[in-house]
Amino acid sequence: MHDITVLVLEGAYASSVALTRDILATAAAVAARAGVPPPRWRVCSLEGGVVPLQGGFSIETSRLPPRARDDRSAWVLPGLGMDAPRALEERLAQDDVRRIADALWRHAGAGGTVAASCSSVFVLQAAGLLDGRRATTTWWLAPLLQELEPRCTVDADRMVCADGSVTTAGAAFAQTDLMLHLLRQRCGAALADAICRALLIDGRQAQAPFIVPELLASGDGLVARLAARVEKALPHPPSVAELAGEFCMSERSLSRHVRRATGKSTLALVQGVRLRRARALLEGSRMSVEQVAEAVGYQDATALRRLMKKIAGANPSRYRNVVAA
Numbered sequence: 428m429h430d431i432t433v434l435v436l437e438g439a440y441a442s443s444v445a446l447t448r449d450i451l452a453t454a455a456a457v458a459a460r461a462g463v464p465p466p467r468w469r470v471c472s473l474e475g476g477v478v479p480l481q482g483g484f485s486i487e488t489s490r491l492p493p494r495a496r497d498d499r500s501a502w503v504l505p506g507l508g509m510d511a512p513r514a515l516e517e518r519l520a521q522d523d524v525r526r527i528a529d530a531l532w533r534h535a536g537a538g539g540t541v542a543a544s545c546s547s548v549f550v551l552q553a554a555g556l557l558d559g560r561r562a563t564t565t566w567w568l569a570p571l572l573q574e575l576e577p578r579c580t581v582d583a584d585r586m587v588c589a590d591g592s593v594t595t596a597g598a599a600f601a602q603t604d605l606m607l608h609l610l611r612q613r614c615g616a617a618l619a620d621a622i623c624r625a626l627l628i629d630g631r632q633a634q635a636p637f638i639v640p641e642l643l644a645s646g647d648g649l650v651a652r653l654a655a656r657v658e659k660a661l662p663h664p665p666s667v668a669e670l671a672g673e674f675c676m677s678e679r680s681l682s683r684h685v686r687r688a689t690g691k692s693t694l695a696l697v698q699g700v701r702l703r704r705a706r707a708l709l710e711g712s713r714m715s716v717e718q719v720a721e722a723v724g725y726q727d728a729t730a731l732r733r734l735m736k737k738i739a740g741a742n743p744s745r746y747r748n749v750v751a752a
Contacts, residue, residue: 428500430466431468431613433448434530435486435488436507436523437480439478439480440505440599441481442600446606449626451606454618457622458618461620463617471489471490473530481508491530501541502539503606504527506565506602510565512568519549528550535592541554541592542593542605542609544564545599549575558576558578559579562590563584563585564581570688587605594609653685656670663724671693709746
C-alpha cells in the first residue's frame with residue numbers, strides 16, 4: 428500500500444517532477460529522526476518506462492495499474508510547465524492526458540485523493556473534478572480555469588487549496604507546498620516540519636505577493652493601461668469611479684472587463700498594484716514601513732500591514748528582511 432502515487436505525463440516540467448521526488452526522498456531520510464514511519468511512494472506513468480520531461484531530462488516510471496483495487500494513495504500530478512493558454516488547450520486534447528483524466532476520475536470516484544499544481548490543475552478540470560470546488564492554479568492562468576469551469580471558485584491568491592478529496596496548488600514551485608501539505612496530512616506535522624528544516628523551506632500561504640496584475644490579464648491592453656495609470660498616480664490612486672470615467676466606461680462595464688480578464692474586481696486590481704509597489708519599496712529601499720505606507724497611499728502603516736496580511740499572508744517585516752539579509 429502506497430501513501431503517494433506520482434503521475435508523470437510526457438513533457439512535464441522537470442523541476443516540478445524533481446521537487447516531488449526530492450521531497451519524498453528527504454521524507455524517507457528524515458522520518459526516523461521525526462519518529463514516524465517513512466512514506467511509501469511510487470512514480471508512475473500510463474505505460475511505464477522512461478518518460479521524457481522538458482529540457483531533455485527524463486525519469487524512470489512504473490506502469491500505472493489500470494484498475495488498482497483498494498488504492499488509497501494520493502495521486503499527485505507535477506506541473507506540465509505550460510504557460511500559454513493555446514498550448515495548454517492543445518496539450519489537454521491529447522490522448523495521454525485524456526486517459527490520465529479518466530484514471531483520475533475513477534480514482535476520485537472510488538474515494539481516492541487527487542492533487543495537482545500549476546497547469547496540471549487543468550487535467551483535474553478535464554476530469555470533471557473541480558465542479559463546485561475551490562481551487563487554485565498558476566496565477567496567470569486563473570482566468571482561463573475560471574472560464575473553463577465556471578462552477579469552480581478559482582482562488583488565485585492561495586498557494587494551496589484543499590477541498591475535500593481534491594487539492595490544488597499555484598505556480599510551478601508551489602509543487603513544494605503541495606507535497607508538504609499532503610505529507611503533513613498523510614504522515615503528520617512532525618515529518619513535514621523535519622523536511623522543511625532539512626531543505627530550508629519556509630512556509631508560504633499565498634502566491635498573491637507574486638501576482639503582477641497586468642500579466643494576470645494575459646496581455647489584456649486595457650488592464651495593462653489601468654495598472655499603469657494606478658501606479659503612476661501613487662500615492663493618490665484614482666477611485667474606481669474615476670478610472671471608469673477616464674476610460675469612458677461605466678463602472679459596471681469596467682468591472683465586467685477586469686473580472687473577465689483577471690478574475691478579480693477593479694478594486695482588487697488597484698490593491699494589487701499598491702501591494703506590488705509596496706513590496707518593491709520594502710525590498711529595494713531603506714524606507715520605513717510608515718514611509719512605504721505613505722508612498723502607496725495609506726494613512727498609516729497599520730492599514731498597509733492589514734492589507735498585506737489579508738492578501739499576501741505576511742507582514743511588511745517579512746519583505747524588509749530581504750533587505751537586511
